[in-house]
Amino acid sequence: MIDFVLSYLPLLNLIILNCGLALSQYVVLRAGVFSVATAGLASIGAYTAGLLILRAGVPALVAVFGGALTGMIAALILSVPLARLRGVFQAIATVAMVQIILSIALYADDITGGANGLNGIPRLVGTPALLLFIAVCIYALWGLGRGRVGAAFDTIRQDETVAVSLGISVQYYQTLAFGLSGVIAGMTGALMACHNHSIVPEEFGFDMLTAVLAYVVLGGRRSVAGPIVGAVLLSLLPEIARPLADNRMIVAGGLMMLAIIYLPHGIVDSIAIARRRASGPLASHPSVAGAADGRA
Amino acid sequence: MIAQQILNGLVVGSVYALFALGFTLIFGVHHILNMAHGAVFMWGAFFGLFAITRFDLPFPLGFVLAIVLAGLLSVALDWVAFRPLRRRGAPEFSAIVSSIGAGLVLMNIAQRVSDTRVLRYPFGTLPIEIYSFLGLRVTLIQAVMVLSTLLIVAALFVYLFYTRFGRQIRAVAINERTATLLGVNPNFVYFQTFFISGALAGAAGVLIGIAFNAVHFLMGDAYMLRAFVVIVLGGLGSVMGALIAGLLLGLVQTLTIAYVSSGLSDAIIFSILFVVLLVRPTGFFGTLRKEQRVARE
Numbered sequence: 001m002i003d004f005v006l007s008y009l010p011l012l013n014l015i016i017l018n019c020g021l022a023l024s025q026y027v028v029l030r031a032g033v034f035s036v037a038t039a040g041l042a043s044i045g046a047y048t049a050g051l052l053i054l055r056a057g058v059p060a061l062v063a064v065f066g067g068a069l070t071g072m073i074a075a076l077i078l079s080v081p082l083a084r085l086r087g088v089f090q091a092i093a094t095v096a097m098v099q100i101i102l103s104i105a106l107y108a109d110d111i112t113g114g115a116n117g118l119n120g121i122p123r124l125v126g127t128p129a130l131l132l133f134i135a136v137c138i139y140a141l142w143g144l145g146r147g148r149v150g151a152a153f154d155t156i157r158q159d160e161t162v163a164v165s166l167g168i169s170v171q172y173y174q175t176l177a178f179g180l181s182g183v184i185a186g187m188t189g190a191l192m193a194c195h196n197h198s199i200v201p202e203e204f205g206f207d208m209l210t211a212v213l214a215y216v217v218l219g220g221r222r223s224v225a226g227p228i229v230g231a232v233l234l235s236l237l238p239e240i241a242r243p244l245a246d247n248r249m250i251v252a253g254g255l256m257m258l259a260i261i262y263l264p265h266g267i268v269d270s271i272a273i274a275r276r277r278a279s280g281p282l283a284s285h286p287s288v289a290g291a292a293d294g295r296a
Numbered sequence: 297m298i299a300q301q302i303l304n305g306l307v308v309g310s311v312y313a314l315f316a317l318g319f320t321l322i323f324g325v326h327h328i329l330n331m332a333h334g335a336v337f338m339w340g341a342f343f344g345l346f347a348i349t350r351f352d353l354p355f356p357l358g359f360v361l362a363i364v365l366a367g368l369l370s371v372a373l374d375w376v377a378f379r380p381l382r383r384r385g386a387p388e389f390s391a392i393v394s395s396i397g398a399g400l401v402l403m404n405i406a407q408r409v410s411d412t413r414v415l416r417y418p419f420g421t422l423p424i425e426i427y428s429f430l431g432l433r434v435t436l437i438q439a440v441m442v443l444s445t446l447l448i449v450a451a452l453f454v455y456l457f458y459t460r461f462g463r464q465i466r467a468v469a470i471n472e473r474t475a476t477l478l479g480v481n482p483n484f485v486y487f488q489t490f491f492i493s494g495a496l497a498g499a500a501g502v503l504i505g506i507a508f509n510a511v512h513f514l515m516g517d518a519y520m521l522r523a524f525v526v527i528v529l530g531g532l533g534s535v536m537g538a539l540i541a542g543l544l545l546g547l548v549q550t551l552t553i554a555y556v557s558s559g560l561s562d563a564i565i566f567s568i569l570f571v572v573l574l575v576r577p578t579g580f581f582g583t584l585r586k587e588q589r590v591a592r593e
Contacts (some may be wrong), residue, residue: 032390081574087388088329088532089577096569099521104462106342160436206517210396217393249407252398260393 009127013195015235016130020188021208022215022227023137024181030145031177032157034090037078038185043105043204045071047187048195050118051111060124060281064190070072071186072179079178083171098209105201117200126195133191137184142224144180154178154222214252216280218259220266229268300432301554302547307438309546310445311507315500315519316526316538317452318370318493324533325489328391332373332399333497333523334516340366340405340498341505343514345415355421357443363498370494373398374486397439399516415511422506441503448499449539452492456535465489469533479522522556523568531578 014049021038028035045067052063078097082090105112106119112118152173155163160170211234219230234252238245263270305530319333347353353361358572377398381390425436456462467475468485476482504519505511526545530537552561 033471045548080572085577086575088323088392089573091329091389091392092528093570093573095524096566096573099566100563100570103559103566107557107559143363206521210400212587213393213396247404247408249400253397253404256397256400257377257394260346260386260390260397261377264384264386264390 008207011235011239013127013130016127016134017188017192017195017264018211018231019134019228020137020184020191020213021212022219023134023141023224024185024188024219025212025216026224026227027141027177027181027184028174030150030157031153032074032160033082033174033177033236034087035082035094035178035181035208036091037075037094037183038212039204039206039208040094040101041071041075041185041210042189042192042208043098043201044074045189046193046204047105047112047118047189047265048186049122050199051188053121053124053194054118060129060194063124064187067190068183068187068192071189072182072186075178075182075185076175078182079175082178083174095206098205102201105204112201115201117198117203118193119198119199121199122194124196125191130191130195132284133187137187138224138264139227141180144288145224145268149173149176157221164224185218211252214256216265218255220269220272222265222269224279225270226266226268230266236257301550303432303434304438305547306543307441308550309543309545311500311542312326312522312526312538312546313360313542314445314448314503314518316523316530316542317449318496318500319523320527320530320533320538321489321496322493322533323527324535325465326378326472326486327388328378329388329395330373330493331392331395331520332377332402333395333493335402336366336370336373336494336516337497337501337504337519338406338496338511338513338516339369339402340501341511342409342415342501343498344502345417345507345511348421349418358498359502361496362502366498366501367491367493367495369402369440370490370497371487373402373494374490377387379486381579382587384413403513403516409512410513412466412513416509417506437507441507442466444499444503448496452496452535455492461488483505522565525565528569528577 021042024038024041025036028037048070049063049067052058052062052066058066082093085093106114109115134138145153152163152168155166155168156170159190163170189204192203215230215234216227217230218234219228220226234255237251238248244251259266265273304548306511315333315337315358318336319330322328322330322333324352340362343365347358347361348355351358377394381394422437422440427434427436427439454462464475464480465485465488467478467480468482472482473551487560500519501515522545526538526541527533529544530539530541548568549561549565552558552564556564
């Protein structure tokens with residue numbers, strides 16, 4: 001029994017790290033920012049932690065918080081120019097930012113190890129630490145999402161004009177979402193560095209960007225459960241059905257298309273909407289049914 | 297030496313322009329950011345390769361066949377990935393996600409077809425000939441690249457600005473609803489723009505596949521990212537802008553590789569993209585329609 005559990009621990013760790021990335025992507029999408037910067041921010045966190053451990057020999061806790069800090073700083077700096085852009089232009093700008101970080105990581109090889117990346121990082125975190133991390137993230141985002149901040153995020157995402165007319169500062173809340181996304185992405189990246197023994201630049205490229213986006217699109221963008229469900233499902237699918245492993249991209253790509261076409265709110269949020277429609281006192285009222293269909 | 301580098305840069309740039317034109321056309325007319333454009337480009341290279349290796353077609357025929365097939369693939373993409381979203385009136389973000397998904401599927405199929413190998417055009421598909429021209433060396437491949445790009449772009453301009461079909465496309469670009477009221481069949485316009493866009497990508501795919509003699513299922517990604525730079529520099533949706541910006545990007549890239557550093561080339565290019573987005577997100581050239589939803593007030 002113990003052997004059975006132990007043999008699946010690496011998979012569990014992978015899923016937890018993917019959940020961290022998914023949560024980072026979820027925060028910005030919930031606030032209506034079309035940013036896909038998570039991969040780049042995670043890269044910054046991972047390199048910070050890796051360098052701190054290898055060059056300065058700091059303990060894991062310091063390295064992880066160092067990663068979170070640099071991730072947050074990078075995100076806050078990025079949020080200033082991004083606040084001026086919208087829609088697809090935000091997406092393009094953040095794709096560019098991911099590419100800039102990737103090519104700098106490749107270029108500065110005396111610091112980052114270039115294409116070989118950073119190797120020989122000792123494994124400093126185990127499953128308990130990762131579980132603690134993801135639990136804290138989920139609790140923090142859940143708590144924020146229930147209150148004023150979550151309501152503001154939802155309003156901005158559905159209609160920015162309405163949000164402004166209600167006195168919600170779009171810039172303030174989107175910067176907040178960006179900072180949160182940076183902290184989570186940086187921390188996840190740092191944990192990846194402390195867990196995977198090595199980090200290479202290509203890990204944090206376009207592939208990670210699309211994978212993380214797929215988690216959130218499949219799971220849902222409103223509730224915290226959405227990105228978790230998406231990340232768990234998409235990380236587990238290739239493991240459960242071995243033949244699918246060779247066709248990983250068809251599974252991820254096909255599910256992304258099916259989800260955005262037939263379940264535009266993602267699995268979790270679609271269930272939530274259906275339940276609310278079935279039970280709420282205004283169940284038959286069209287405005288309730290249509291409320292979530294706005295700019296989701 | 298520098299004249300030779302400039303020439304090389306313009307040759308590469310002409311293919312960037314070809315690729316980015318299709319991308320920007322779809323954005324300009326339908327406001328769709330087609331992230332699967334790189335996959336269509338990659339399939340264009342595969343179609344050309346299979347036409348020449350499996351069916352022993354001569355190069356010009358294989359080239360034309362690849363262009364047509366890539367065009368049809370792009371139309372199929374529109375039907376599968378975008379039409380259901382249009383019907384629901386989904387926000388623009390949905391189209392980005394859906395096309396990323398479609399691109400992944402197309403790439404995975406290409407990976408299976410090619411067994412993850414790098415495929416090559418057979419030796420002598422285009423004979424290696426070098427011409428001297430004003431003291432510059434021009435290979436036959438480079439000449440084919442530039443001439444076919446010029447031909448295709450000229451044809452596109454005539455089509456867009458001097459035919460009835462082109463007028464319909466431009467009308468839809470300005471306002472799809474009004475154009476429909478005036479008797480334009482929007483589905484036919486979608487068919488045309490996606491076919492043209494795919495055909496341009498397919499042509500670029502074959503040319504790049506031959507020029508670097510490598511056809512690989514991941515080849516689309518790098519060009520997709522370059523296309524972002526081209527279309528932002530030229531203005532999203534601007535045909536003329538994509539052409540000029542494509543040439544310019546080829547030039548900048550070749551010159552930075554030759555005189556600065558090949559490792560920094562990407563960082564420089566994407567930094568240019570970032571700065572342009574901040575300073576002038578509408579790009580430097582006019583578009584098929586005025587882009588109003590670029591920046592916040």
